[in-house]
Amino acid sequence: MQPATVSQSTGTEFRKHNPPLKWVGQVFLAAVALVAIYILGRNLILGPRIFAQFVISGLQLGFVYALIALGYTMVYGIVKLINFAHGDVFMVGAFTSYYLVERFSLHVWPAAVFPTMNDTLVVVIGTISVIIFAMLICVLLAVTIERVAYKPLRDAPRIAALITAIGVSFFLEYYGALNFVYTPRFIPFMRPFEVAAWYIDPSGIHNIVQGTAPPDNAVTFSNILIIIMITSILVQIFLQFLVRRTKMGIAMRAVSFDKPTARLMGINVDQVISFTFAIGAAFAGLGGVLYAIAYSSINTQMGILPGLKAFVAAVLGGIGSIPGAFVGALIMGQAEALTMGLISTPMRDAVAFTILIFVLLIRPTGIFGEPENEKA
Amino acid sequence: MELGFLVGSIVKIGAILAYLYGLLWVLGHKKWWVKIVGIAAAFTVIQLGLTVVIGGNTLLNDFDSGLLFQAASMTMVALGLNLIYGFNGQFSLGQWGFYGIGAYAAADVTFRWTHGDSRGLIVLGVGAILGGLVLLGINKWLSRYRGVPVMSAFAFYLVGSILVGIVAVGIGNAVDPSIAPLLGSQAEPGPLTQGAWMQIVYFLAVIFAGVFAAEISFLLGIPVLSLGSDYFGIATLGFTIVVNTLMVNSDTILPFPEMKGGRGMIGIPKLTTWFWAFFFMVLVIIIMRNIIHSSTGRTILSVREDETAAKAMGIDIANTKLLAFVIGSLFAGIGGGVYAHYIGFLSPKTFDFLPGFNPMIIVVFGGLGSMTGTIAASFAWIFFLEGMLRVLLSQFGTDAPTWRFVLYPIAILLLMLLKPQGLLGKVEWGFLKAPIVKAREIFSKPVETTSGQ
Numbered sequence: 001m002q003p004a005t006v007s008q009s010t011g012t013e014f015r016k017h018n019p020p021l022k023w024v025g026q027v028f029l030a031a032v033a034l035v036a037i038y039i040l041g042r043n044l045i046l047g048p049r050i051f052a053q054f055v056i057s058g059l060q061l062g063f064v065y066a067l068i069a070l071g072y073t074m075v076y077g078i079v080k081l082i083n084f085a086h087g088d089v090f091m092v093g094a095f096t097s098y099y100l101v102e103r104f105s106l107h108v109w110p111a112a113v114f115p116t117m118n119d120t121l122v123v124v125i126g127t128i129s130v131i132i133f134a135m136l137i138c139v140l141l142a143v144t145i146e147r148v149a150y151k152p153l154r155d156a157p158r159i160a161a162l163i164t165a166i167g168v169s170f171f172l173e174y175y176g177a178l179n180f181v182y183t184p185r186f187i188p189f190m191r192p193f194e195v196a197a198w199y200i201d202p203s204g205i206h207n208i209v210q211g212t213a214p215p216d217n218a219v220t221f222s223n224i225l226i227i228i229m230i231t232s233i234l235v236q237i238f239l240q241f242l243v244r245r246t247k248m249g250i251a252m253r254a255v256s257f258d259k260p261t262a263r264l265m266g267i268n269v270d271q272v273i274s275f276t277f278a279i280g281a282a283f284a285g286l287g288g289v290l291y292a293i294a295y296s297s298i299n300t301q302m303g304i305l306p307g308l309k310a311f312v313a314a315v316l317g318g319i320g321s322i323p324g325a326f327v328g329a330l331i332m333g334q335a336e337a338l339t340m341g342l343i344s345t346p347m348r349d350a351v352a353f354t355i356l357i358f359v360l361l362i363r364p365t366g367i368f369g370e371p372e373n374e375k376a
Numbered sequence: 377m378e379l380g381f382l383v384g385s386i387v388k389i390g391a392i393l394a395y396l397y398g399l400l401w402v403l404g405h406k407k408w409w410v411k412i413v414g415i416a417a418a419f420t421v422i423q424l425g426l427t428v429v430i431g432g433n434t435l436l437n438d439f440d441s442g443l444l445f446q447a448a449s450m451t452m453v454a455l456g457l458n459l460i461y462g463f464n465g466q467f468s469l470g471q472w473g474f475y476g477i478g479a480y481a482a483a484d485v486t487f488r489w490t491h492g493d494s495r496g497l498i499v500l501g502v503g504a505i506l507g508g509l510v511l512l513g514i515n516k517w518l519s520r521y522r523g524v525p526v527m528s529a530f531a532f533y534l535v536g537s538i539l540v541g542i543v544a545v546g547i548g549n550a551v552d553p554s555i556a557p558l559l560g561s562q563a564e565p566g567p568l569t570q571g572a573w574m575q576i577v578y579f580l581a582v583i584f585a586g587v588f589a590a591e592i593s594f595l596l597g598i599p600v601l602s603l604g605s606d607y608f609g610i611a612t613l614g615f616t617i618v619v620n621t622l623m624v625n626s627d628t629i630l631p632f633p634e635m636k637g638g639r640g641m642i643g644i645p646k647l648t649t650w651f652w653a654f655f656f657m658v659l660v661i662i663i664m665r666n667i668i669h670s671s672t673g674r675t676i677l678s679v680r681e682d683e684t685a686a687k688a689m690g691i692d693i694a695n696t697k698l699l700a701f702v703i704g705s706l707f708a709g710i711g712g713g714v715y716a717h718y719i720g721f722l723s724p725k726t727f728d729f730l731p732g733f734n735p736m737i738i739v740v741f742g743g744l745g746s747m748t749g750t751i752a753a754s755f756a757w758i759f760f761l762e763g764m765l766r767v768l769l770s771q772f773g774t775d776a777p778t779w780r781f782v783l784y785p786i787a788i789l790l791l792m793l794l795k796p797q798g799l800l801g802k803v804e805w806g807f808l809k810a811p812i813v814k815a816r817e818i819f820s821k822p823v824e825t826t827s828g829q
Contacts, residue, residue: 024532028530152793166737174779
């Protein structure tokens, strides 16, 4: 009570600082926004069908990024480490599923065990078991990495852990590129199920018959998009539930808020951190399988750029925030697909990072990030 | 056989470290003539190794001399990064991009010059000088207003640099016809493409390329440095990726058909002799040391240690960060120019963002905030990697490059686990030590008193 009255009586309120030349920046931003709107609007009016097609491919990309971004945002939120190896865990997920499908034919095991089973059911159960197996491998890998490489460095300077992360990333990429492990080449990925595609035109949704082209004014999409979308949204809901409702989620939030205090409250911090890595890796593995299914070509270095984009997406949405990662990933996917389609393919990274810089300048903690005080 | 390579690499690294220790000791000697003789001797030792032929081979074979040149340019890049990250605490992953910009800009100038086109040098030179003046002028003008928003400042700088670019290209197109006849063509070199002229053009190209990289870093730094540390790292990493993308598409998106996009730029005149590499390296070392041990350097250090306290002491945080970033990129640009003219071939693959982590790894290995550590680590790191490759080649054949990158991360991991502060910590050798100012010298000066007391 006392301090409040004192400050009121002295009346030393800071005058609201109005920065000079602010209008220049606003005009500049408006100009950039106008150019972007012009490009988007012009293409939307000239070719709405192509535009919609790009949006759909952007959605597919964005939902995969969202799966990877979750791991980044959770790990960064808790240990403040840019886990560069996360993109390679994604790669391992894709490769694991490749070997499961190609070498072990795991995707048809229900048919082998129960010969009378319905074909659709076989594919569904087979694919799900491939995905779960790949996720398990990724979890094991990530927990090992965390124990071996990051845990001993928890009290060291942050850069040490970061360099280690880069080292682990290099190791996974090049160890995978050895001929007896995976291979340095691009491998065609065999999908565990058939692709079905549909097209939408003014008269409704139609099935595309194999060998026939859809009409000119139609937008096509495939079951892969639907699978990726549904999975990504389910994962999102699951994580929200995990973080908000379960004991582990509360512990995770506590650790990310204040590690020493969380330890004093009887939380096993090491266990929580390992669990976070495991969850992130599981979804990265899931993302890896879906990415391989969608783009059907895998390589040991495939995880680098998607990993980086996903991290950018996490930063864009506000790092540490799960819905933020989701929204950021969707924005990144759209930005990439639309740039590829409307401007030029090589500029997609440039546009992605430019968006990041602009968003961070306007909202330094990202779209969903809570404002933080750097130094109290 | 493998053991021979291994022992050989270790001996080489030891010799190089002894050489660097000697060089730094000589540079830091008090008597000026010892300095000059010593520097000349340090230069001559390697030069003799490169030229003296014994039994049909030079003392230092092509492989080792190549590593020396690479290490010299890497030293500049890593020193620049150490200024940005080690001394100023800004986690930058953009150093490799500036290195690439310097390399491509310098290479383009001399390439065009030898192909009868003087516009490269004129545009880059005018752009670098005029651009620097304009950027500084805008900076001076903006500093009259307090607290100009980042976005507004950036808009001014951007418009200024675009205008400068237009003017520079205009001047280049206007002046070129009068110089071009003197250049001849590639088949028949004109008077200006031979001997000393070429050396001058090379020198200017490298310096201007460095300044150009510094100006780009200024433009990038204005918006990006105001982000937090990790965000800054990601944004600069993005910059490296964007630069690399532009290199891959330099003949389609950018109007530089001679850079040949993803196929790589060939036919760059190999003008970097050991003299130039040594000259630029020592120049960068001297500039770096003098910055660090000056009041500017202490300002830079104070920003790393505690921004709030530094601000309370009246230090302009934003400008200090920008200064360190720009100088660091200048070094990277110069290193790039030296590298391009040694290797004679530039491929965008070299400037991919994955090797872009190398300067950061070198700086952390050498010890953050240790100039000696950075210099020693640059040399040791390159010799270590290549020595390892030789050892592995005899063992694994064509898989060796991959095996190298399997073992190399393990080495990184072990080093980080065992010695997270870096190899040399804060040790400095000879020249790079903080100058010892004796107490007597300070107190013997008459204390200036303000009038009116």
